[in-house]
Amino acid sequence: MKSGNRLALLGLQNAPLILFVVVLLTFGLMSDRFLAIANFRNIVIQAAPIGILAIGMTFVLLTAQIDLSIGATMYLTASVLALAFTGLPWPVALLLVTVLAAVVGAINGLIVTVLGVASFITTLSTLFVLRGVAMWMSETRTLPFPDRITDLNRAGVLGIPSAILAFAAIFALAWVVLHQTAFGRQIYAVGEDAEAARKAGIPAKRITFACFVICALCAGVGGFVTVTQIGAVGPKYGDQVEFAAVAAAVLGGVSLFGGRGSVAGTVFGAILIKTVQNGLNIVNADPYIYPLVTGSIIFLAVAVDGLRTRILDTLNRRTIRPLQAN
Amino acid sequence: MSPPAPLLLVEGIRKSFFGVEVLHGVSFTLGRGEALGLVGENGSGKSTSMNILGGVHQPDAGTMLVEGQPYRPADPGAAIAAGIAFIHQELNLFGNLTIEDNLFIDNFPRRGGLPFINRSAIRKSTQDHLAQVDLDLAPTTPVARLSQGERQLVEIAKALSRNARLIIFDEPTTSLTRREVARLFGLVAKLKARGIGIIYISHALDDVMAVCERVTVLRDGAVVGTGTSRDLGVPRLISLMVGRSIETIFPQRTAPPRPSDVLAVTNLGQPGVAEAITFTIRAGEVVGLAGLMGSGRSELARMIFGLDPFRSGTIAVEGVELRDPTPARAMAAGIAFLTEDRRGEGLLMEAPIADNAVLASLRSVANALGLIDGKRVAAASRTMAQKVRLSTDRVEDTLVKHLSGGNQQKVVIGKWLMRAPRLFILDEPTRGIDVGAKQEVYRIINALVEAGSAVLLISSEIEELMGLSDRILTISRGELTGGFDRLDFDREAIMTAAAVGADHAKVSS
Ligand SMILES: Nc1ncnc2c1ncn2[C@@H]1O[C@H](COP(=O)(O)OP(=O)(O)OP(=O)(O)O)[C@@H](O)[C@H]1O
Ligand SMILES: [Mg+2]
Numbered sequence: 039m040k041s042g043n044r045l046a047l048l049g050l051q052n053a054p055l056i057l058f059v060v061v062l063l064t065f066g067l068m069s070d071r072f073l074a075i076a077n078f079r080n081i082v083i084q085a086a087p088i089g090i091l092a093i094g095m096t097f098v099l100l101t102a103q104i105d106l107s108i109g110a111t112m113y114l115t116a117s118v119l120a121l122a123f124t125g126l127p128w129p130v131a132l133l134l135v136t137v138l139a140a141v142v143g144a145i146n147g148l149i150v151t152v153l154g155v156a157s158f159i160t161t162l163s164t165l166f167v168l169r170g171v172a173m174w175m176s177e178t179r180t181l182p183f184p185d186r187i188t189d190l191n192r193a194g195v196l197g198i199p200s201a202i203l204a205f206a207a208i209f210a211l212a213w214v215v216l217h218q219t220a221f222g223r224q225i226y227a228v229g230e231d232a233e234a235a236r237k238a239g240i241p242a243k244r245i246t247f248a249c250f251v252i253c254a255l256c257a258g259v260g261g262f263v264t265v266t267q268i269g270a271v272g273p274k275y276g277d278q279v280e281f282a283a284v285a286a287a288v289l290g291g292v293s294l295f296g297g298r299g300s301v302a303g304t305v306f307g308a309i310l311i312k313t314v315q316n317g318l319n320i321v322n323a324d325p326y327i328y329p330l331v332t333g334s335i336i337f338l339a340v341a342v343d344g345l346r347t348r349i350l351d352t353l354n355r356r357t358i359r360p361l362q363a364n
Numbered sequence: 365m366s367p368p369a370p371l372l373l374v375e376g377i378r379k380s381f382f383g384v385e386v387l388h389g390v391s392f393t394l395g396r397g398e399a400l401g402l403v404g405e406n407g408s409g410k411s412t413s414m415n416i417l418g419g420v421h422q423p424d425a426g427t428m429l430v431e432g433q434p435y436r437p438a439d440p441g442a443a444i445a446a447g448i449a450f451i452h453q454e455l456n457l458f459g460n461l462t463i464e465d466n467l468f469i470d471n472f473p474r475r476g477g478l479p480f481i482n483r484s485a486i487r488k489s490t491q492d493h494l495a496q497v498d499l500d501l502a503p504t505t506p507v508a509r510l511s512q513g514e515r516q517l518v519e520i521a522k523a524l525s526r527n528a529r530l531i532i533f534d535e536p537t538t539s540l541t542r543r544e545v546a547r548l549f550g551l552v553a554k555l556k557a558r559g560i561g562i563i564y565i566s567h568a569l570d571d572v573m574a575v576c577e578r579v580t581v582l583r584d585g586a587v588v589g590t591g592t593s594r595d596l597g598v599p600r601l602i603s604l605m606v607g608r609s610i611e612t613i614f615p616q617r618t619a620p621p622r623p624s625d626v627l628a629v630t631n632l633g634q635p636g637v638a639e640a641i642t643f644t645i646r647a648g649e650v651v652g653l654a655g656l657m658g659s660g661r662s663e664l665a666r667m668i669f670g671l672d673p674f675r676s677g678t679i680a681v682e683g684v685e686l687r688d689p690t691p692a693r694a695m696a697a698g699i700a701f702l703t704e705d706r707r708g709e710g711l712l713m714e715a716p717i718a719d720n721a722v723l724a725s726l727r728s729v730a731n732a733l734g735l736i737d738g739k740r741v742a743a744a745s746r747t748m749a750q751k752v753r754l755s756t757d758r759v760e761d762t763l764v765k766h767l768s769g770g771n772q773q774k775v776v777i778g779k780w781l782m783r784a785p786r787l788f789i790l791d792e793p794t795r796g797i798d799v800g801a802k803q804e805v806y807r808i809i810n811a812l813v814e815a816g817s818a819v820l821l822i823s824s825e826i827e828e829l830m831g832l833s834d835r836i837l838t839i840s841r842g843e844l845t846g847g848f849d850r851l852d853f854d855r856e857a858i859m860t861a862a863a864v865g866a867d868h869a870k871v872s873s
Contacts, residue, residue, distance in 0.1 A: 218480045220472035223465050230458045237420060237456050239441030239470035297460045 050346040054289060054303070054339060058310050065317030072320050079199070081316045082309060086201035087264040089308035091279055092286035093212045094256025096304045097249040099287055100216075100229045102296025103150060103157035105253045108283060110168035111142045112261030112276035117172040119262075120181035120271050128190055135258045142168065143254025147247035157250075165280075173273060180272035183265055190266040201263050205305075208259065212301045225249060229296030285332070286311055289339045310335070369432030371396045371561040372530060377416055377426035379409075381766065386412055387585045389426065394530070399552065399562035401572035401593070404582035405605055405798040406770025407755040410565045411453060413582070414532050417563075418450035419443035430529070441470060449523030453534040453565075453769055453796075455515050459508035464490040466507055467522045493521040497551055513544030520551060530561040535769070537571060538796050539704075541657040542824075549575060567770075567798050569598045581605055606800045613799070614831030615807055619814045621649035621834055625683070626818035627787050629668065632677035637663050638842040641677070645787065645818040650809065652833030653822045654862045660842035661822050662704055665789045668820075669701040670694045681787060695724070698786030702776055702793055704822075710776040713765040717754070720764055720775050721745035725782045748778035753804050770797035777805065781812070788812060789820045794828065806832060826855060838862040 049056065065072040091108055098105045115135045123131055142164065149160045193200050216222035228235045228242045235242045261276060284294075290307030292299025311332060318328055372394040379387040387409045394400045402410050415421045417428065419437030428435045430446060437443040443450065457466050464486050473482045473489075490503035497517045507515065516536060523531045533552075537545045552562055552575055566572050572579060573593045580590045581604040589596075589604045596604075625644045632641040638660055645651045655661040666672040668679055670689030679686045681697040694701070703710055712720055722729045722741050729740040745759040752774040756762050764772055773796060780788065790809070794802045809832060813819055823829050829836055830853050838846040838861035846861030848854070 214480075220468075220474075220479070220481060223461065223469060223472065223481070226460055226465075227458045227469050230460045234456045234458065235469075237418075237440050237450075237452065239439065239444050241441075297458070 047346065047349050050342055050349065053342040053346070054291070054306060054310060057335065057338070058306075058313070061310070061313055061317060065313075065321060068317075068321045072317055077316065077320070079202075081312050082205070083199055083201045083267075084316065085309045085312035086205035087260045087267065088279065088282050088286060088312070089205050089305055090208050090256050090260035090263060092283040092290075092304045092308050093208055093301050094253035094260070095280070095283040096212070096287050096292050096299060096301050097216075097225065097256075098157070098253045099284070099292050099294060100225050100296060100299065101246045101249050102229045102232070102294075103246060103249070104161065104284070104294070105143075105146060105157065105250060106161040106280045107142070107146060107164040107168060108253065108257035108260075109276035109279040110165045110172070111139050111254050111257040112264065112279065113271065114142070114168045114172040115139050115258050116261050116265050116271040116275060117176045117181065119265070120183060121175060124184050124187070128187060131187065132259070132262055135262050136255050139254045139258025139261075140251050143251035143257075144247070146254065147250030150250065151243040151247045176271075176273075178273045180270050182270045188266055188269040201267065204259065204263050208256065209301060209305050216301060221245065221248070226297050229298075231297075282311065285336045288343075289336055291343065307339075369429065370394060371398075371431060372417075373427075373429040374413075374417070375427045375429075377413065377428070378424045379412055379416060379421060380424055385585065387416075387423075390582065390585070390587055391426075392580045392587060392590060394561045394563065396529075396561055397556045397559045398578065399556055399564055399576040401576035401579035402563055402565045402582065403567070403569065403572055403579060403601060403605060406774075406801055407768040408582040408605075408798075409585040410582055411534055411768065412585075414450060414534055414563065414565065417443070418448060418532060420450075444470065444526055447527060447529035448532070449526060449528035449530070450532045451516070451519045451523065451534065451536060453538075455512075455519060457507045457515055457518060459506065462504045462506055463494070463501060463510075463518055464503035466518060467493065467503075467525050489525060490521075493525045494518075496524055497521045498547070511544075512539040513541060513547070516540060516544070516548065517551075520555075528560060530563070531555065532563045532565075534565045535567070535796055536564075537566060537568060545571070567796060569601055569799070572601075573598065583607060602799050605798065613803055613806070615803070615810055617810050617814060619648055622647040622816065626681065627668070627820070628678075628680040628683075630678045630680075632664070632667060632674055632679065634663075634667065634672070634674040634676075634842075636842075637672070638667065638674065641839075641842075641844055643837055643844065643847075645820060647816045647818055648813050649835070650813055650819040650821055650833045652829035652836040653820060653839055654826065654829055654836055654858055655822075655839035656862060657824065659839050659862065661839050662791055663842070664839065665701065665791050665820065665822060668694070669699055669789060671701075695783070698783075699789065700724070700780035700783055700785035700787070701789045702780060702791060704791040704795070710779075711764050711772060713763070715764060717749065717756075717759040717762050717764060717767070717775055718742055718745040721748045721759065721779050721782065724779050728782070744782060745778075748782055751781065752778045752808065753801070754778070770801055773797050774801065774804075777808065781808065785812075785817060787818045787820065789822075791822045792824065793821070794823070794825070802828075826859060830855065830858075838864075840864045 071077060095105060095108065115138045118138060119131055119135055123134060146161055146164055149155050150157045190200050195203060216225065224240050224245050227240055228245050232242045265271060286307035287299065287304045288294065289310060290299065290303025292304060314331055314335060315328060318331060370393045375391045377387055377390040378385060390409065390413050392400065404410050412421065416423045419440045419442050435446060437446060467490050468486050473485045474480060475482045487503050494501060494503065497520050499514060499517045499521065507518065510518065536548060540548065556562060564572060564575050576593055578590065578592050579596055579601065581588050581601060583605060624647050626647050627645040630642050633639050641664060653661050663672055667674045670691050670693060679689060681699065686693060686697050718741050722744055726736065729737055729744055731737040742760055746757060749757050749759050754774055755771050764775060767775065777793065793805050809819055821829065821832060834850050836848045836853065836858055837844055838858060840862060845864040848858055
């Protein structure tokens, strides 16, 4: 009985991976185009913007907070760029976007840590304010970007496309920060129990603040990558990406209650979501079915997570007396 | 030459919360290698004093000197840096991190000038410090997997890793097994021999006497006496603490148990947890359950209350079988359950006393429309506060997290009493509460039983079981191993029966 539980657990612990294989096989059987290397490369390129956003979201989720304003941050920073700074060389433009995004993150972080307002409410308000400002500035027009920016999409190093490079770089950076630095470990401590963290001498508020800034930075960069891919910014730009980002993180095993999960899982979650969408696209599925399938997969992942926790609990419960052999 | 300054000198500390002064000038000293006991009733200000010493709160007045140097920590980090380690009443470790991460969480050694953690250094150092506390675990073990006793040792290892000069223990033994307690005391002796000063807070006065050279007694936020353990003695300590002497701790019951069964458990079994457990509790009877920690005593209680599953057997309350028990069904059948983990399961910390008090009996405070009636909530919880003699009657605006540990316990008891339960299961009801409050709890139990309810009492304190129970059952490895009637109570025999086969108990994870 016990070994059965362990087997189930092994399956559940690797549920996203199993899900991924199932998805690959399903679409692979339905279309031979799907399993081509070129298609997979495509999937990662498509997953890059949402993946970058989700990595930033992971930092905030790890501290048991949430940031709903990342889509609005994307929209605002891209609009400012499109309105006033299209003449800049791209590295300067990227820098400008990240600085502006960091300011937004700092505002969120200050409201949450200094004023003590719940992050859900705080970032819900900044979502509306930032979107409002961006719409007002752009007069709700769709603003185009010059080739200098959109050419980046086709650029790359050693044949690796720029979007994938950006995605990989941000992932590597985030991974190192979370696992190899004191700051990263302290994020996990704060997410587990902020009061205990304070008593342990950890600057809990400063850490939470920093995570909001990091999340916004990622929103700026993710937005910039999106801009290179679609070449224009309009009123629907970045709409509801916050939910996709949260979904990717949760799919990858990040807990909404803080302290649990990793960016590796998040990256995997983002790629899984995009793989499904890409597969549906290749088999010419009805577009109405997309959100349905994505939603079901997220639901499945969350259900699996709950089941996994439950089985872990029973397995970790110490037995008091020997079990009869059976 | 003047004599060397003491390790710690605390002088005239005052502290108010929300305009209410709770410390009125606390003073004491501590020498190197000395252990000072700090005792006092619930809410007398022990934890608050230590929170000030540990930088969690700032004092309103007073001075502190560490080895003659002024000391005034702005935050816990400053206290740790000054060599003062505080092992909190509720342990302060992060279950999601490994032992080594927990040890160094607030100051990881880095690699050169880079921001990266020097893993090999912390692993080596963690191994050394775990060895010093005789804990044979890998540094990479997640803390979530450790028992309470092991966590306690990790906290001590953490203090050692900071070169602590002074270690504060706030009720360290409340959730330790006897063996773990013995281990802890051995370790404390070692620390003292190294010149580390110890402040030891506990309601177990015998423990305080065993560990500490001197004891300081607090009452209502002021020091009412200090002396050597030898001169003071437990009875004197108690009278200093409560302001009166307490003679018979266990009040007498007059009414004998009645013939009808309130609880009948038949053949209860669950693989790996319990086997063929059969017993009854009559109306007006207290049945004590004696067993070591990990014997299955709490699991049995949890099964009866529907918190844990069981594979075979039946549970009946007043002759009616409780089918597929869930907490809601158990409560509907008239069962109340005080769990051993008040923080995790019993209380809403962020809510006021009143909200917690009525939580299990919302119907009784609702008006004709079924809406909660604030006036009734206030009235009911005020009655409850008086019944359990809570330290405050400001039930509507005092948050539970601001109560002292012992008063939190009283709120949980009061919450269940409000339901006038037919069967009250109490798992370690006097853990962390002072002698005076203990007597209150005993009085409450007696009153309940005399009114015809039944009580299942679980306790690690054999005196408590013998003083209160009409019958004692012993449990070991999930099996009942003995039963004793009040007339045949015999300390040794009960302890022996409770330990039957315990050494062979297989603990696997
Ligand atoms: N943060 C706080 N806000 C308001 N009141 C507080 C706070 N902390 C403690 N108090 C109050 O200060 C008094 C002293 O509490 P303290 O926790 O120091 O008692 P204690 O001696 O440790 O008791 P116990 O033995 O029950 O743990 C209590 O009346 C408590 O309600
Ligand atoms: Mg206390």
